[in-house]
Amino acid sequence: MTTLPTPAFTTALAVEACKLRRSLALLLAGVAPLLIAVFVFFNLLQMRKPMPWTMALQSAVGIWAFFMLPMSVTALTALIAHTEHGPRSWDYLRALPLPRWHVYAAKVVCALAIVAGMSLLLALLAPLSVQLAGGWAPALAATGPRDIAPFLLLLGRVFVAAWLLIAMQLWVALRHASFVPALAVGIGGTFFAVVATSAKIGMLLPWQLPVNQLASDPQRAQLTLLLGALGGVTVFVLMLWRMGRREVIN
Amino acid sequence: MLRTHPTLAIETQGLTRRFGQQLAVDGISMHVPARSIYGFLGRNGAGKTTTIKLLLGLLQADAGCAWVAGIDIAQHRQAAARKIGALLEAYGFYGNLSGRENLDLCRRLLGLPTSEIDRVLDVTDMAAHARKRVADFSLGMRQRLGLARAMLGAPPILMLDEPTNGLDPDGIADMRTLLRALPERAGTTVLVSSHLLGEVEQIATHIGILNQGRLVLEGALAALKAEVGHEVALAVGDPERACALAHAKGFAVSRDADALIARFAASENPRDATAALTRLLCLEGVDIHAVTPRQHSLEALYHRNAHPAQ
Numbered sequence: 001m002t003t004l005p006t007p008a009f010t011t012a013l014a015v016e017a018c019k020l021r022r023s024l025a026l027l028l029a030g031v032a033p034l035l036i037a038v039f040v041f042f043n044l045l046q047m048r049k050p051m052p053w054t055m056a057l058q059s060a061v062g063i064w065a066f067f068m069l070p071m072s073v074t075a076l077t078a079l080i081a082h083t084e085h086g087p088r089s090w091d092y093l094r095a096l097p098l099p100r101w102h103v104y105a106a107k108v109v110c111a112l113a114i115v116a117g118m119s120l121l122l123a124l125l126a127p128l129s130v131q132l133a134g135g136w137a138p139a140l141a142a143t144g145p146r147d148i149a150p151f152l153l154l155l156g157r158v159f160v161a162a163w164l165l166i167a168m169q170l171w172v173a174l175r176h177a178s179f180v181p182a183l184a185v186g187i188g189g190t191f192f193a194v195v196a197t198s199a200k201i202g203m204l205l206p207w208q209l210p211v212n213q214l215a216s217d218p219q220r221a222q223l224t225l226l227l228g229a230l231g232g233v234t235v236f237v238l239m240l241w242r243m244g245r246r247e248v249i250n
Numbered sequence: 251m252l253r254t255h256p257t258l259a260i261e262t263q264g265l266t267r268r269f270g271q272q273l274a275v276d277g278i279s280m281h282v283p284a285r286s287i288y289g290f291l292g293r294n295g296a297g298k299t300t301t302i303k304l305l306l307g308l309l310q311a312d313a314g315c316a317w318v319a320g321i322d323i324a325q326h327r328q329a330a331a332r333k334i335g336a337l338l339e340a341y342g343f344y345g346n347l348s349g350r351e352n353l354d355l356c357r358r359l360l361g362l363p364t365s366e367i368d369r370v371l372d373v374t375d376m377a378a379h380a381r382k383r384v385a386d387f388s389l390g391m392r393q394r395l396g397l398a399r400a401m402l403g404a405p406p407i408l409m410l411d412e413p414t415n416g417l418d419p420d421g422i423a424d425m426r427t428l429l430r431a432l433p434e435r436a437g438t439t440v441l442v443s444s445h446l447l448g449e450v451e452q453i454a455t456h457i458g459i460l461n462q463g464r465l466v467l468e469g470a471l472a473a474l475k476a477e478v479g480h481e482v483a484l485a486v487g488d489p490e491r492a493c494a495l496a497h498a499k500g501f502a503v504s505r506d507a508d509a510l511i512a513r514f515a516a517s518e519n520p521r522d523a524t525a526a527l528t529r530l531l532c533l534e535g536v537d538i539h540a541v542t543p544r545q546h547s548l549e550a551l552y553h554r555n556a557h558p559a560q
Contacts, residue, residue, distance in 0.1 A: 006328065007361040015355045022346045089342020092399075095306040096359055097331035247309055 009102050016106035020114075025079040029114050030121065032072040036063050037125035044133035044140055052144035053130065057151040058214065060126035065158045065210040069115075070193060073162065073169050074186025076114060080107055081173035081182070090248045100244040104174065108236050111170050112163070119159045123152055157213040161225050163232020165189070165206040171239040175246075206231070259284040259407050259439035260305060264314035267300055274300040276463035277314065282441055282456065284406075285433040289450035289471070290443040291552055292460030298443045301460070302409055305441075306336055319406060335400035337393075337410045345385030349376060349395050352384055353402065362403050370398040375424065389416030397425070408432070409441045414449055422449065429453050451548035459555045467555040474551060480520040481544040484510040484528070487537030495534050501527055511544070 020026055040060050044051060051059075084090050093103050127148065134141030173182035189207035196202045203212050203224050212224035260282035267275040275297045282288045292298050303309045305316055307327035316323045319333040343352045353367045371377040374394045379387070387395065393416050400408055413429070414422045430453050432438040444450050450457070457474065459467040467474065485508065486492045492510050496503040502513045514523040524541065531538055 005361065007359060011358050011361070015358050018351070018355060019344055019347070021351075083344065084342065087342035087344060089344070091303070091306075091308055091338050092336065092342050095308055095331060095334070095336055095338075096356075097328045098359055099328070 006098055009105065012098065012102035012106040013109055016103075016110045019083050020080075020110065023079065023083065025076055025083075025114065028072060028075055028079065029118050032068050033064070033118050033122035033125050036060055036068055036122060037129040039063065040126055041129040041133050041136075044130065044142070045137055047140055050140050050143045053142045053146045054144060054150070056130045056142050057126055057148075058154070060122060060129075061151065061154050061158060062211070062214055064119075064122055064155075065213060066197075067190065067194065069118075069158065069162055069210050070165060070186065070190040070207045072118065073111075073115060073166050074183060074190070077111055077166065077169040077173040078179050078182045078186075080111055080170070082179065084174075085177040094248060101240045104240050104243045107174065108167075108170065108240070111166055115162065115166060116159055119155045123155050127151075154213060157221070157225055158210045161209040161213050161228030164209060164228045164235060165232075167232045167235035167239060168206055171235065171243075174239070174243060203227075257283055258317075258320075259286070260288075260316075260318055260441065262301075262305075262314060262316040265301065265304060265311050265316055266313040267304055267309060268312050273463050275304065275311075278460075278463075278465045279314075280458050280465055280468060282439060282458075284439050285437055286455045287429060287433060287440045287442065287453050289454030289457040289548075290441055290460070291445075291447065291450065291457060291548075292556060294445075296460040296556070297463040298460055299411060300463075302336075302338070302411055302441075302443060305409065306334065307331060333405055334407045334409055335402065335405035337396040337400040337408070337413055343384040343387075343392060343395065345383065348381050348383055349387065349391075350380040352395065353380075353399055356399050356402055360403050366402050370401045373401060373428070374398040390418055390421045393417055394421070394425075397428075404436055404438075406437065407439045407441070409443075411443045412445070413442060414444065414446060426453055447547075447549045447552055454548075457548065457551075459552060461556045467551070471548065475548075477516055478551065478554075479516045479518070480514045480523075482512045482514070482520070482524050482527075483540075483542045483544055484512065484531070484538055485540040485542075486510050486531065487539070491534075492531055492536045495530060495536065496527060499530055501530075503527075 037060070040056065043059070044056060084093065094100055127146070130142050169182060169186055172185050176182065189205065193202065193205055193207035193211070197208070197211070202208045203220060204227070209224045209228040213221050215221045258281055260280065262278050262280045265275055265278040266273070278301060290298050300309065304311055305318060305323065307323050307330065311324065318330040321330040321333065323330045350367060350371070353370065357364070357366050368377070371380050374397050376391070376394050376398055379391055384392065384395070393413065397410070397413060400410065414425055417425060426449065429440055429442065432440055442450060442454065451471070454471050456469065457467070457471050458465055483506070484492070489505050489508055489510055493503055493505055496510065496512065504511050512527055514520050520543065528538055528541060
């Protein structure tokens with residue numbers, strides 16, 4: 001074997017992306033935003049009077065941030081981790097002549113990219129479903145200006161605020177071979193985020209950070225955005241350091 | 251630390267690893283000569299897989315050192331890993347991808363050209379199945395794909411944990427032929443951990459036997475067999491009297507049912523010693539029905555060393 005240079009991180013990233021080909025993770029990424037769009041469509045049809053565009057789009061973001069995002073992240077990170085847990089491929093991967101953090105960081109980037117992709121899909125499907133509902137029942141067609149920019153900005157903020165949640169869920173999912181701990185943490189976190197929405201302390205709960213981007217108090221929205229972003233980066237770095245050093249004993 | 255020991259592909263000194271109170275690997279000092287096929291033997295839980303994981307840098311040693319191709323694994327894991335191709339017991343493949351796609355993922359991570367995939371698929375006779383999804387593979391096909399993956403980049407050292415698991419008789423024979431040819435054809439050193447003593451005996455040039463985490467026997471297989479000496483089984487009319495007569499004349503004999511087992515030291519010529527013993531028994535009027543030389547098998551060596559108390 002000739003001495004070859006260590007492949008760049010982008011190689012590990014491309015390999016990670018390839019692993020997701022024909023996987024359930026990509027199916028989930030498509031289904032979750034579609035479900036919200038379907039709900040928005042039928043919700044508009046059962047209204048008694050037309051809804052403004054702004055409110056219709058914001059309702060889609062609300063459902064996404066409040067429930068679908070935390071639950072999707074729980075399932076998505078578990079599926080990404082199970083790519084290796086399922087076939088017990090950690091030993092082979094960790095024995096390869098490349099820095100171990102490449103393997104874990106590639107999973108982080110993939111998880112973030114898929115959630116970003118889901119946000120973009122929602123950005124496409126939500127206005128489409130509002131438009132379709134208006135076409136189906138013209139009397140209920142959304143009113144007011146079709147202001148997409150604030151809607152996109154809000155989706156972007158929700159995504160960034162979710163970094164801490166994604167980091168924590170991914171760490172738990174990678175750490176434990178069983179689905180159970182990751183699902184328990186995700187379902188438990190989402191449950192408390194839902195039942196304690198108005199609790200002051202709730203804004204510190206990682207599962208509630210995304211929905212706080214819809215808060216009427218701009219300071220609260222800003223603080224939770226920072227907490228989600230900085231907390232997420234910190235947890236991602238800690239995870240790469242810890243998982244890279246950890247021995248995997250089957 | 252780089253060791254320049256040209257004749258050893260793998261070397262360990264006092265390699266030790268604990269799991270809690272349990273000493274899984276107990277001060278192993280192993281020496282795997284370059285271009286050898288080293289059979290790594292031991293019962294379940296003897297410490298074989300832990301040793302292999304230590305050699306792959308998957309576990310850290312509590313004490314001792316290990317070198318692969320002269321490279322200290324603890325200090326330079328990645329450089330050492332470049333010298334090794336591994337087929338582990340838990341040979342993970344992505345079931346949603348084809349065999350070729352699985353190999354391609356590893357090829358990219360190793361920074362190898364695409365042609366490597368066709369080469370290893372040809373060597374392992376897997377080219378015809380490579381486009382099938384791994385989820386549809388039989389256990390034997392997965393095993394061969396695992397070997398193909400281990401051979402990506404033609405590493406100078408192959409570590410194979412139970413490589414014949416799941417293979418049918420033809421597959422086992424193919425694997426044997428393939429492994430036997432590797433040292434000469436590609437200069438590869440092969441470390442094979444297996445429970446199939448008969449298989450290991452047919453391919454191994456060297457062996458190491460582990461018992462309760464300790465390396466209890468190591469060396470060239472032929473030399474180890476020769477050291478044990480020779481045995482001859484004699485079917486005789488009166489085993490008890492024959493035994494007493496042989497003992498009286500200083501022969502090392504024992505009874506095995508109706509047969510007499512004579513053991514000759516490695517320094518003795520087995521033909522002369524057998525002739526002397528049969529002459530003695532004939533002169534004393536003991537009927538001899540058959541004289542059968544007994545080969546020392548790897549199994550006998552294994553049982554003698556892995557279960558010394560039995």
